[in-house]
Amino acid sequence: MNLVVDIGNTSVKMAVFQKNSLLDKRIFSLSDFFKNFRKIKDQFPEIKDCMLSSVVNTISEEKKILQQSTNLIELTPALSLPFKNKYATPSTLGKDRIALVAAAVAKFPQKNTLVVDAGTCVTFDFKNKKEEYLGGAISPGLEMRFKALHKFTANLPLLKPGENLQLIGTSTEGSINSGVVNGLLLEIEGVMASYATEYKDLTIILTGGDTQFLSMRLKNGIFANSNFLLEGLNHILEFNKTQ
Numbered sequence: 001m002n003l004v005v006d007i008g009n010t011s012v013k014m015a016v017f018q019k020n021s022l023l024d025k026r027i028f029s030l031s032d033f034f035k036n037f038r039k040i041k042d043q044f045p046e047i048k049d050c051m052l053s054s055v056v057n058t059i060s061e062e063k064k065i066l067q068q069s070t071n072l073i074e075l076t077p078a079l080s081l082p083f084k085n086k087y088a089t090p091s092t093l094g095k096d097r098i099a100l101v102a103a104a105v106a107k108f109p110q111k112n113t114l115v116v117d118a119g120t121c122v123t124f125d126f127k128n129k130k131e132e133y134l135g136g137a138i139s140p141g142l143e144m145r146f147k148a149l150h151k152f153t154a155n156l157p158l159l160k161p162g163e164n165l166q167l168i169g170t171s172t173e174g175s176i177n178s179g180v181v182n183g184l185l186l187e188i189e190g191v192m193a194s195y196a197t198e199y200k201d202l203t204i205i206l207t208g209g210d211t212q213f214l215s216m217r218l219k220n221g222i223f224a225n226s227n228f229l230l231e232g233l234n235h236i237l238e239f240n241k242t243q
């Protein structure tokens with residue numbers, strides 16, 4: 001049984017896999033790491049191997065507990081990966097982005113694939129049908145956009161994504177919502193369209209904490225899968241067992 005752990009800038013995602021089947025998944029904040037790890041280990045004592053991806057640097061205690069209780073493999077660009085990494089600076093590439101590309105290779109072999117991860121940041125990652133990872137883009141996430149408007153102005157309130165989305169914002173709230181939410185939707189649709197022009201037969205995946213909010217507001221042609229990154233980590237773990 002495998003444990004996969006994704007430590008992002010907002011939340012920790014932990015999942016248990018038996019081969020390729022996801023048995024359990026938890027999302028929590030880093031401060032609740034030990035409590036959740038203990039619970040999951042008690043529930044699944046058969047957990048043996050673990051793959052950790054972190055984009056947070058200060059996790060030495062978390063790593064120590066995983067090392068004590070599992071065969072821990074930490075995701076680094078030096079690990080055997082199921083794709084060719086053509087990123088110009090592989091040592092600075094986010095571990096989460098490596099996992100997303102691994103998932104794209106596992107789920108959509110020999111297909112041009114764009115992965116949009118709407119988390120703390122919105123990342124775009126592209127692998128071609130030759131299983132080469134070319135790179136993508138990093139952009140502010142949904143919550144970060146609301147926070148930035150509040151933090152860097154004197155008078156804008158801190159809002160959360162609203163249900164009532166106007167094109168023409170008729171109030172401060174409506175204008176912020178229009179700018180942030182429509183802005184992000186149009187950005188994603190624009191990026192998707194640009195890739196689709198360049199790469200025929202393009203598969204597009206949407207994942208990350210804002211998957212549900214965005215997918216119901218985006219035009220068709222995108223597969224939503226909140227577990228995509230976790231599946232990628234499990235794939236890299238299984239891939240390394242067979243190396």
Ligand SMILES: Nc1ncnc2c1ncn2[C@@H]1O[C@H](COP(=O)(O)OP(=O)(O)O)[C@@H](O)[C@H]1O
Pocket residue numbers: 007008009010011012118119120121141142143144208209210
């Ligand atoms: N209950 C929630 N708690 C925190 N963030 C949430 C929640 N629901 C949706 N979100 C959105 O999900 C984003 C975080 O997504 P996530 O995939 O967990 O990010 P990361 O992998 O960077 O930690 C937040 O920036 C926010 O926009």
Ligand SMILES: CC(C)(COP(=O)(O)O)[C@@H](O)C(=O)NCCC(=O)O
Pocket residue numbers: 008009010055092093094095096097119120121122123138
């Ligand atoms: C871009 C990111 C901050 C995204 O992190 P997330 O929103 O998933 O928490 C992370 O992938 C990262 O720190 N990347 C390093 C730079 C790079 O990928 O080139």
